Amino acid sequence: MSLTITKLQKKIADQAVLNNITFSLSLGQVVGLVGPNGIGKTTIFRTVTHQYRADGGTIELDEQDLTDHPEQRENLFYLDNQHLFFRKYRLDKIAGDYQLLYATFDQARFMALIEKFGLQGSQRFQSLSKGYQALVMVALALASGAPYVFLDEPFDGLDLLIRERIVNLVVDAVADGKRTFLIASHNLVELDGLSDRVLFVKAGRISQDLTLEDVRQQAIKLQLVFKTKAIPDVIREQGRILTIRGRVIEAVFPHFTPEVKAAIAAEEPVLNESLPLSLSDLFKVEFRAKNAEVKMGEDRLLKLVRSRHKVLLRVMVVFVLLLSAVNLGQSIQNYHNEQKYVMDLAQFEESKQEAKKNHLTFYNNKSYEEYREDQRHLFIPNQKGQLLSDLISGRFFTVVSYLIPLIVGLAIASIDQASGFNAAIFSSGFRRRGVFATRYWYGFLILLGAMMLGSGITILGYYVAIPAMYVGLSGMNLLGVLLMNIAVVSFMYTIGTAIGTIFASPFWMGVFGLFGTWFGATAADRLIYSTMRSNPVRLSGNNLFFAYFIAAMVISIIGYFATRWLFDHISLENAGNVLLLPKLRWVVMIYALAVIPYGLGQWLLNNELLSYTVSIIAILALGFWWWYRERPQKKLA
Numbered sequence: 001m002s003l004t005i006t007k008l009q010k011k012i013a014d015q016a017v018l019n020n021i022t023f024s025l026s027l028g029q030v031v032g033l034v035g036p037n038g039i040g041k042t043t044i045f046r047t048v049t050h051q052y053r054a055d056g057g058t059i060e061l062d063e064q065d066l067t068d069h070p071e072q073r074e075n076l077f078y079l080d081n082q083h084l085f086f087r088k089y090r091l092d093k094i095a096g097d098y099q100l101l102y103a104t105f106d107q108a109r110f111m112a113l114i115e116k117f118g119l120q121g122s123q124r125f126q127s128l129s130k131g132y133q134a135l136v137m138v139a140l141a142l143a144s145g146a147p148y149v150f151l152d153e154p155f156d157g158l159d160l161l162i163r164e165r166i167v168n169l170v171v172d173a174v175a176d177g178k179r180t181f182l183i184a185s186h187n188l189v190e191l192d193g194l195s196d197r198v199l200f201v202k203a204g205r206i207s208q209d210l211t212l213e214d215v216r217q218q219a220i221k222l223q224l225v226f227k228t229k230a231i232p233d234v235i236r237e238q239g240r241i242l243t244i245r246g247r248v249i250e251a252v253f254p255h256f257t258p259e260v261k262a263a264i265a266a267e268e269p270v271l272n273e274s275l276p277l278s279l280s281d282l283f284k285v286e287f288r289a290k291n292a293e294v295k296m297g298e299d300r301l302l303k304l305v306r307s308r309h310k311v312l313l314r315v316m317v318v319f320v321l322l323l324s325a326v327n328l329g330q331s332i333q334n335y336h337n338e339q340k341y342v343m344d345l346a347q348f349e350e351s352k353q354e355a356k357k358n359h360l361t362f363y364n365n366k367s368y369e370e371y372r373e374d375q376r377h378l379f380i381p382n383q384k385g386q387l388l389s390d391l392i393s394g395r396f397f398t399v400v401s402y403l404i405p406l407i408v409g410l411a412i413a414s415i416d417q418a419s420g421f422n423a424a425i426f427s428s429g430f431r432r433r434g435v436f437a438t439r440y441w442y443g444f445l446i447l448l449g450a451m452m453l454g455s456g457i458t459i460l461g462y463y464v465a466i467p468a469m470y471v472g473l474s475g476m477n478l479l480g481v482l483l484m485n486i487a488v489v490s491f492m493y494t495i496g497t498a499i500g501t502i503f504a505s506p507f508w509m510g511v512f513g514l515f516g517t518w519f520g521a522t523a524a525d526r527l528i529y530s531t532m533r534s535n536p537v538r539l540s541g542n543n544l545f546f547a548y549f550i551a552a553m554v555i556s557i558i559g560y561f562a563t564r565w566l567f568d569h570i571s572l573e574n575a576g577n578v579l580l581l582p583k584l585r586w587v588v589m590i591y592a593l594a595v596i597p598y599g600l601g602q603w604l605l606n607n608e609l610l611s612y613t614v615s616i617i618a619i620l621a622l623g624f625w626w627w628y629r630e631r632p633q634k635k636l637a
Helices: 041-048 070-075 091-101 107-116 130-144 160-174 188-194 212-218 233-238 258-266 279-287 293-307 310-340 345-357 368-375 390-396 399-418 421-426 432-465 475-502 506-534 541-567 582-600 608-636
Strands: 002-012 015-026 030-034 056-061 076-078 148-152 180-184 197-202 205-211 220-225 240-245 248-253 271-275
Touching (some): 015 056, 015 180, 030 041, 030 160, 030 279, 041 180, 070 076, 091 107, 107 130, 188 279, 197 279, 205 279, 233 248, 390 432, 399 506, 432 475, 475 506, 475 541, 506 582
Parallel strands (some): 030 197, 148 180
Antiparallel strands (some): 002 056, 220 271
């Protein structure tokens, strides 16, 4: 008995999914059906078993077309995982129904199989774990008596023990030569040891029909190291590169002839070692374009890096816009409340006299009419020439505005670290710097766009709710808001990304990120205030703003390249430590000694010397504990 599929065609939504699929199956085989996601493997099963009506081609069993001889379909068994009608049924009820569908269905064998798995006929299918559901479906296939069984992803998401049970059931079933399994699976390791043949599905066709043992006689997988990073022409022309790690190249040579062997030897490789050729290697060879293996993989990886953080960044955008709307509403409400409580002339004169006694200059040479005019403005008119003032800064930036870029940077780094994505990157041959740059700029640009959009909503809201002449914003003010957004996002996001990159766990990222930034900001604020008070010749106004802006951008640029360099040197052997790069412990300690005592100031009994001493001793004690904690791990490494 043989099953022959010839030039099978199928369109779905006017798109050709199957295009002249041709292959044949004989009894006593386990055949793998392999291809990327969405290539049409499930469509082949559904079309062959007539769940889909073919648009062309023939399906014949012993030279009888299944369209003309529908009774022959009893010889095919396929369970569509997406459309199981018996999810809520008891297992004994499922067996009874299949006895009606297949004349050769052996209900006693089915019950014996499930009892062997420790299951009872009274149990419902939907109450079983995914692994036991898979075993029940294989038991149905074996009890059906159908000589041709199609299994679609039978190993998907199953643990090792369940996979071994399924493999053993399949091997036992084909041992007598009366049954054939066609298995579609992405678990190429299991399929490698199980299948006799492999069909590769590519562009709607069967591109390769391979017997693995025959392939291994003419193909070879080599690990090569050359004296330089340059890849010899013979490798590019005759081989298919799988991975490149520094100077270490792994490549498959589909036709390893004596001439190819001699050409490789002529390049004088430092290392030339043969490796086991697996089905996974053949999959990569088949579905990667020649001479574009690594680049295609990098393109897909960088696309994956961006897509991993889409949800996080979308939530952040929504939060920023909602925060802008709330701040806008509060500012407009405060403005209108202030208009209701304007001082009358007597109150103004009284306040003016009180200010004079206290040596305040706010009311100097100001008339009551000028005071009334100023009160109508949302922003003070005499600050139109300033890039940024306290009033403008307060309207557009809050503590949360500074925290958002920091937290987003921390979150992007911690997600990739905690999920094991970094580990997958580090064990591959991809350039880490490209991965880091893609991750950084994708998050940065969306974050900056969200902050700018939030500022734009705020400005637009002011002009809608308040007469334009009283908004009081000038072109210089708007430029200041733009530059401030760039500086805040660049500086804080870079700090968050740097901390998230070098720390080993989300907990330590959060502790050092939030507390470290808070102590640093406190120390910087105190230093700026002290410098401005003590320095008689100091920057002010727009010059001071530009000084801060340039300093923030320079630190951000240096931080970006430094963090990218550190990311390139991380080793996951330190994943159990606080830091992925333990030598940076001393950098963290120096930073703590520089900012914590100074930022806290006279916190203990209002005594500066005592406060500094206790702070420094506490930091050194923490540093010693940290060093002692990681010391045993270093010895074991």
